[in-house]
Amino acid sequence: MRFRQKMLLVMVWLLTLSYGIGGVLLIRQSFQSSLDQAKRSALSSYEMTLQTVQLVNLMDIQQDFSSIRTALQRMDDSAQLGLRLSQDGEAVYERGMRPQALSPIDRCVSTMFTSEELHVLQLSAAVRTNTEPLQLDILYDVSPIFAAREAQLRTYHSVFLLLLLLGGGTAWLTSWLLTLPLSRLGYTAKKLGSGKLDARVRRLPKDEVGELGSEFNRMADRLTDNITELQDSMERQEQFMGSFAHELKTPMTSIIGYADLLRSQSLEEEDAQDAVNYIFSEGKRLESLSLKLLDLLLIKHQNLTLVPTEMGPMIDSLVSHLRLVYEKNGITLQSRCAPGVCRVEPDLFRSVLTNLLDNARKALPEGGNICVTAESAPEGYRIRVLDNGRGMPAEALKHLTEAFYRVDKSRSRAQGGVGLGLTLCSRILDLHDGTIAFASREGNGTCVTVCLPEVKT
Numbered sequence: 052m053r054f055r056q057k058m059l060l061v062m063v064w065l066l067t068l069s070y071g072i073g074g075v076l077l078i079r080q081s082f083q084s085s086l087d088q089a090k091r092s093a094l095s096s097y098e099m100t101l102q103t104v105q106l107v108n109l110m111d112i113q114q115d116f117s118s119i120r121t122a123l124q125r126m127d128d129s130a131q132l133g134l135r136l137s138q139d140g141e142a143v144y145e146r147g148m149r150p151q152a153l154s155p156i157d158r159c160v161s162t163m164f165t166s167e168e169l170h171v172l173q174l175s176a177a178v179r180t181n182t183e184p185l186q187l188d189i190l191y192d193v194s195p196i197f198a199a200r201e202a203q204l205r206t207y208h209s210v211f212l213l214l215l216l217l218g219g220g221t222a223w224l225t226s227w228l229l230t231l232p233l234s235r236l237g238y239t240a241k242k243l244g245s246g247k248l249d250a251r252v253r254r255l256p257k258d259e260v261g262e263l264g265s266e267f268n269r270m271a272d273r274l275t276d277n278i279t280e281l282q283d284s285m286e287r288q289e290q291f292m293g294s295f296a297h298e299l300k301t302p303m304t305s306i307i308g309y310a311d312l313l314r315s316q317s318l319e320e321e322d323a324q325d326a327v328n329y330i331f332s333e334g335k336r337l338e339s340l341s342l343k344l345l346d347l348l349l350i351k352h353q354n355l356t357l358v359p360t361e362m363g364p365m366i367d368s369l370v371s372h373l374r375l376v377y378e379k380n381g382i383t384l385q386s387r388c389a390p391g392v393c394r395v396e397p398d399l400f401r402s403v404l405t406n407l408l409d410n411a412r413k414a415l416p417e418g419g420n421i422c423v424t425a426e427s428a429p430e431g432y433r434i435r436v437l438d439n440g441r442g443m444p445a446e447a448l449k450h451l452t453e454a455f456y457r458v459d460k461s462r463s464r465a466q467g468g469v470g471l472g473l474t475l476c477s478r479i480l481d482l483h484d485g486t487i488a489f490a491s492r493e494g495n496g497t498c499v500t501v502c503l504p505e506v507k508t
Contacts, residue, residue, distance in 0.1 A: 055230040062222035063215070070214060074207045082200040086193065090161065090172065093130075093191040097159070097174040100126060101187055104136065104178050108185075120144045132171060133190040138183055150175070150188035163193075170194045232260045236267060243271060306334035355482050359506050360395050362432055363388035366425055369404055377408075381418030384408070388425040391432040392506040395483055403476045407436045407499050410473065414440030414497060431485075432505040439496040448489045452477040 100123075107122045116136075123134065123144050133147030140152075150173050151164060159176035172193045178185035235252055242250035251271060252264040370386040377384040404423070411421045415438055425434045443451075452473050473487075480487050484504050491497035 055226045058226040058230065059219075059222050062226065063219050066218040066222070067215065070211060074211065078200065078203045078207060081203065082196065085196045085199065089191070089193050089196055093172055093174060093189075093193075094159075094161075096128060096130065096191075097176075097187075097189050100128075100134075100189060101159075101176060101178065104185070104187060108178065116143045130191060131189055132169070132192050133188075135188045136178070136185055137188070138185050143185060148190050150190055153186075153188070156186065168194075170197045229260075232264060236260075236264055239267070239271075243274070306330055355396055355399075357394040357396055357483065359392050360397055360400075362391045362393050362395075362425055362434070362503075365397065365401070366404065366423060366434065369401055370408075370423055373405075373408060377412060377421070380412065380415075382412060382415050383420045384423075385421075386423040386425075388423070389427060391425065391427050393432050393483075393503040394506060395503065399479045400483070403479050403501070404434075404436075406473065406476050407501075410499075411436055411438040411440065411497070414438055414442070427505060428502070431502045434501040434503070436499045436501075437496065442493040442495050442497055443489075443491040444493055445491075448491060451489055452487070 103122055103126060104119055107118050108116075110118070119136065120143070123136065123146075127146075131147065133150060134145070135142055135150050136144040148166065148171070151162060153160070153162070153175050155177075156175060157177050159174065162173040162175070164171055164173065170193050172191045173188060174191070175186060175188045178187050232252075232254075235254070239250045239252045251268050366388045367386050370384055374384045408421060408423070415421070419439050421436065421438045423434070423436050425432065427433075477487055480501065480503075486502045488500045488502075489497065490500070
């Protein structure tokens with residue numbers, strides 16, 4: 052079913068429901084109000100007659116009810132369809148329509164019944180006498196009230212039918228006008244889908260649908276440009292993958308070769324062997340990590356396994372293994388880590404820290420200090436890498452995680468960088484639901500802040 056038809060059905064349904072319920076409630080309230088008024092009027096008349104009968108009965112010395120009959124004859128009321136005064140079921144006085152028989156009563160009761168197409172209200176009550184009690188029954192015609200209700204219902208049905216026709220026509224016209232821009236938008240979308248990139252929505256209204264059409268036109272205007280951008284993006288992606296593989300392959304080859312060279316020399320047995328074994332194992336780990344990261348970039352690694360990890364010992368261990376290498380370059384590397392548990396993939400997160408430390412090292416070509424701090428914070432487990440190097444200009448900070456971006460292109464190229472380290476860090480942290488932020492000033496060093504969700508223990 053089309054949206055236009057749905058809108059038409061909803062509007063007609065709401066019109067029918069609102070007018071139907073409202074009309075029925077109004078007629079019912081009017082009828083009940085008239086009926087209550089008629090009952091109050093009949094009760095007033097009945098009480099007057101009842102009081103008259105009781106008064107005459109008290110003054111009747113003979114107690115043969117002749118005075119009561121005379122009084123009732125003189126009180127002939129045109130609103131009364133019938134009247135009956137009885138004792139033990141025997142009529143003392145009766146005129147007009149015969150009332151319905153009731154069991155003995157001790158208070159005033161009302162009854163509604165239909166007789167010969169008339170709607171009758173019967174009021175009955177006991178009359179106190181000096182002897183046996185009497186029962187007074189009076190009938191009142193309330194048919195005009197029911198007739199008025201029937202007339203109101205007939206008028207209501209006619210008006211309802213006319214209103215339904217007029218409302219249905221108005222609803223159809225309204226739904227057609229409201230959905231016409233959507234029809235034009237759908238037609239234009241079909242033309243765009245068939246390859247006609249110059250198709251645009253015309254004659255837009257000044258409402259939300261018009262805004263949607265304007266946005267659609269702007270989207271179509273950018274479609275041709277996006278095709279070219281997509282081609283460029285594909286080329287950049289191929290370049291990224293090649294450069295990324297080269298960036299990881301070079302340090303892996305160097306580390307493994309250097310490890311083999313150290314292992315073949317006669318050095319101090321214990322220290323040299325530990326260092327050599329670590330370099331060799333790290334080379335193998337980087338080789339494995341390169342394949343893992345390549346898979347990560349190619350298939351987005353949806354099934355990444357995160358495990359709860361004590362962050363302090365892991366960071367301290369990594370800093371301890373790198374400290375000797377950094378000290379050879381005159382760089383003091385230290386860490387101060389508070390306890391904290393985060394869900395991470397250990398190899399990937401070590402790669403993040405290694406990249407951050409390597410960037411800090413490159414900012415200290417003539418020696419300096421690098422400090423890694425970690426602590427629990429309201430936003431999570433916060434890790435900071437601080438250096439007192441050359442710093443960066445403010446306009447460079449927002450581009451640091453872009454692929455192939457280098458603050459100092461000549462210096463980074465000489466140091467072997469291709470501008471992918473921080474890009475990888477950012478993507479790895481996204482997989483960990485973490486964040487990375489940079490603060491730096493030229494000549495005053497740099498602070499890199501990483502925040503990870505902390506597992507509360």
